[in-house]
Amino acid sequence: MVLNASIGFAQEYSAERTSESLQAMVPHRCRVLRGGEVTDLPAADLVPGDVVLLEAGDAVPADCRLVEAHDVTVNNAALTGESAPVGRSAQAVDAGPLLRARNCVFMGTDVISGSARAVTIATGTATEFGRIFKLAAAAPRQKTPLQHQVAAMARRVAGTALATGGLLFAVRLPAGQGLVPSFVFALGVMVALVPEGLPATLSVSLAIGVRRMARSHALVKKLLAVAAAKPEVDPAAHDTAGPRTTEHPFDAERMLMSTVTGTPARGYEVHVKGAPQAVLGRCSAIMTQGGSRPLDEAARKAVDVANDELASQGLCVLAVARRTASGPRPGRQEAESGLTFLGLAGMLDPPRPEVSAAVAACRRAGIRIIMLTGDHPLTAEAVARRVGIVRHPDPVVVSGTELGALDEPGLEALLARPGEHLLCRVSPLHRHRRPPRPRGLSSRSADGCAGARHRPGIGRAARPGARCRTTRA
Template sequence: MVSHIKCNSASLRSTGEILNILGVDIKYGLSNAEASRRLEQIGPNEFKADPPDPLWLKYLKQFLEPMIGLLISSAFISVLMGQFDDAVSISAAIFIVVTVGFIQGYRSERAIESLKKLMPPKCNCLREGKVQSIPASTLVPGDVVYLSLGDRVPADLRIIESSDLRIDESNLTGENKPIAKHSNSLPSHISEVSLAKPLETSPSSLSLDSGDFPSSVVRRTDSFNSCSWVDGETVISFENAAAAAIIPPQRIEGAHRLTNIGFMGTLVRAGNAIGVVIATGEYSEFGEVFKMMQNEEAPRTPLQKSMDRLGKHLSMISGAIIFCIVVVGLIQGRNILELITVAVSLAVAAIPEGLPIVVTVTLAIGQMRMAARNAIIKKLPAVETLGCVNVICADKTGTMTKNEMTVTCIVTGGLERADVTGVGYDPTNGEVTLEHSDGPNSAITHPNLRRLVEIGSLCNNSSLKGGILYGQPTEGALLCLAAKMQIPDPRATNPRVKEWPFSSERKMMIVQVQTPRLSNPCTSSFFMKGAPDRVLPLCTYYRTACASPNDLGALITIGETERASILAEAARMASNGGLRVLAFAEGSRIEGDFVFAGLVGLLDPPRPDVESAVEICYRSGVRVIMITGDSKETACAIGSRLSLYRPGDICLSGEEVEKMSLHQLQSQIHCVTVFYRAGPRHKCKIVKALQKRGLVVAMTGDGVNDAIALKSADIGIAMGASGTDVCKEAADVVLLDDAFSSVLAAMEEGKALFANICNFIRFQLSTSIAALSLIALSTVLSLPNPLNAMQILYINILMDGPPAQSLGVEPPDADVVSQPPRHVHESILDKRLMKSVLISSFMIVAGTLFIFHREMAADGKVTPRDTTMTFTCFVLFDMFNALSCRSQKKSIFEIGFFSNRVFVLAVSLSLIGQLLVIYFPPLQSVFQTEPIYINDWLLLLTISSSVFMISEYRKSRLTLSKLFQLRKLFRFMRPSRTSVVSSKTIV
């Protein structure tokens, strides 16, 4: 029985072995009968997802949240006791919160569906000697598939034949550079070697499959006795030198690095090929990602955990209230049924049914704020989670860097150097400066530099229009360089006769032009670019430094010393700067004797805002880790440029992560700042190791390879401009501008939102506890009720209404934003918040009881005036308490009375409502109130403002304490006069 072949295994076998194992003739393909038999045995080329829960069941699962369960209990008890108004309001809160949670959960599951879209509906397959267009779902191992430009690979294929094949694997690897593919088997042993130690091999062992490439060129490259690459990616050597001639410089550290395999879902960007299917459906590389995504559960957010704990705490408080009141009542000899009725009523009132709605509204407001800062929040709880993040795992390409190749330095054959500034494909951004130059325009007019740049433009199939690239990034960088040097496109005056395109086998590109017309006299008609170790063997001469500004340097024969110097310079550029290095040459005949023109170093530059954003992250207690599929040299170079990779930091490869156990990785990961050659499984393992250390992890990504890690991270952040659909669906946040600084902005909003939620909880709990305590004390002390039922209902509306809601839209405070992330296990009801709540509650209860007792003292009876004064006092306490709850640490005089206009409007409406209740006759009869006078208002304002005054006093003490600590720190840092004198004496 024919079965699937693992990509690693298939890459090491020859095409003949693969065809024999799969039992297929490359010229005939499978018969229809055999294909049907295999399809029945193996199954279709599809992803089989577990049957999803029905929508009604998904909706019902939302009711399992602890806070929702508590609210359901409250609503049920309210119905039993006839409090239908409470039951309706609680039920409305439940419906809103459950519906929002259901919608967010439903949207998150669409990521798996998006993965299925990467499979093409049809493909060109050879069956019974005829190429047919068949459904991709019917492919089986052994099918021969034809690929051409623009095709999406329908299954994992072992390349059998190829012609200049380049496949875009960005949706799998995250790296946008198309990968050159070939049909040769990969060597079984690959090891990194130093640039300073070239590999010694027998020249005769090299065998280059050159196609139509001139045999003379092949012979010249064969005679070169070094097989190490210097191309800015990595430098490797092979046991089999023949393999070195045909395999690109990449280490086999994951299936996505195999250069003779075409992976399902990837896109053919150039060339064509014939491949044989080795794996289909869930057995493909994409299938592995699919299965991992299905098995990966998104963790509960810190806010959800905090709300769970709050629900449990409130349940315990409610139970304690019922127990205490029943015990005290029994001791007093009261009726047991009456006691239970009162106790349960108070317990229901203690539950803040408005809390879930306020949290949802606050998060929704934060969602809108973040959208204005280029961060789209897909799942509401993620808004607050951003404020808890203490580790960011950032993908390099497109997030940390611009994904725009840029020339940074030029070295001529005579080792004359020039630096290039600017980023991207806008030629007006930056300039070319010659080292030790005599003038600002010396590089522009330098003959050797101009000739090198002209060759780069001739060996080019891309174009730049208005700063927009059409073609390969490397070629776009060369065209931009020419524009910076004010060199017209030489292709317009030098018609191309023939091209030998760049391929993974040749590692070079040669073009032939008809009548060379360049800036200086030229007899060459052949121009070349490629890897330095491929170009240099074909060169016999190089040009010395220019003797005059108008003449090219003299031609000098290249000796072994000069070759070594050129290779050493290329190695320095590659290792120190992490650059991709290309060499250029020109010649009058294809057979050889080329003139070496020089080297160009290219880099995908970091985004300008990233370094400062990384520094801000470190200052605010957030660690940044860079994960990339690039080589170690490139990764460390970019990390150093961003001040991310510092002395003492560790850099780990995906292969090393693979070999470690989760416990080993967890113990070392605190020292690692850069991971290179990392695949999907490695990223997921890195995230889990960080989470095991109790950290809240944010993961950024743009490819399918990032989707698993995005889902397993506490907060997944996808790139909106360059990200795949799978990645965006799996993420919690989508960045519209792909900028790392937008992550920082979103984290600031997250911190501010949590502070607002805490402010609301502080207000609602203090008001709720005060109301409960007022009624409970009256019941326990056998006093008349200070408030009637309608007045209690009105207070309950205020407690959950406009003033409370307006606290959720408080503008972000700079001090809150600069604070380090809160701990994931930190409770919302921490000691500081509870202390503030209890102090405010005590002040409200004491002041309200004082007014009630003062008004009742005259005759000992409860009159409408007594309840009006008590009721108004409580409402005013509520307003002053809301004012003090706008900030936990800053005085209202610091943040400003009118900085939150919604709050001002909410308080104004509440006070107008209170005036109507007191002075509007129809409402007087409903609430049993009567008018009060100016002296009454002055008394009530004086008493009720005490809660605000106490809060302001507490905040001022905090401010003074901070200033005192800063003063002590300054005095500690400032050297004393004695120490200065003694230091002078020592000197």
């Protein structure tokens, strides 16, 4: 009893601390200029049009447009993942994605240095932080394999307890025992068969497993340091030889990421990886066995052919490139332009063994399957054919760009088209878009269209392993 209570208290306390830390990301009070006077207000009372005063150390209370800024830098890690502070100014910028606007600051971020005045443009769930919250809240919660195993075990224990209690009740009653005593006895046996310490046992087992992993050095801050140890790359030695000075994280719009490292011999270098089309479009040279040369049209076509060849084998293809940087922290525009193309890497992410059977079961049940994936169309088609989602020569292939341009009637018309559908290069926003029920389909078929991506084997989540194959353009 004492052990159960202690473990339960520790878990509840940890959950409360986590909740408090999340709530601390949203500021509670802010300074606002109203009627020519500075007023201290709760952040919840902000409305669009309010002028907010910001200083170093302040949490940004809403999405705001800077109208006056003095050496302002902010930490946008909560929104973009960028660990280094980024500069902000009050100067006008060209039209584009709001998160890239250097004259805007966003709720959930912190002012690192400087001071500013900013006009509130969005509050609450209308902010970029609120949009992420709504997407996260709308995401379906899927059980982990451990939860499935625990649920199956609980069903077995419950079934055994009920069967045993029923059998004892049936045996005692004809033997002359009273109805109530027999029922109470059977009920006591059923309760005794249920392990009261199961939650504590699971918690202790998980804790022991984590300690064993830690002793084997399996607990790492970045999981990618493990997808590096397999090909015998030492991340620690690499970081020591060329320490990273800045990073421009991956996002679904650019479809690439870049890092800057510094070495005494070569100075500062930018390394870029991402979707082949995105990286190739930012390259002006290509590295060959004879050295670097200009990236002409023939070389571009050769890279495209190599990319298609790898993708048609069901491989996820990444392009890599580099360039020399002028300093330790070049801007994103400088870092990701004028690159030298190095090559392509193809990674095999195989479907789980049970996927083909699950797809076949869906087909027998009359469920129409639509595949959503962030992969290249050729990669998606190869994987879809491997698991039986695509069986005919010409599936309907729609890119994420085309999907995003469709309104509701257009999406309905797309899903109503006969044939096998592959939606490729989709973003998280596309995945959360709920399609309407296509005309002419039964409710069972329509539900299959809307929910196929959550079934085992649909999309990237069904392919846990990874093997690498590389090729040079």
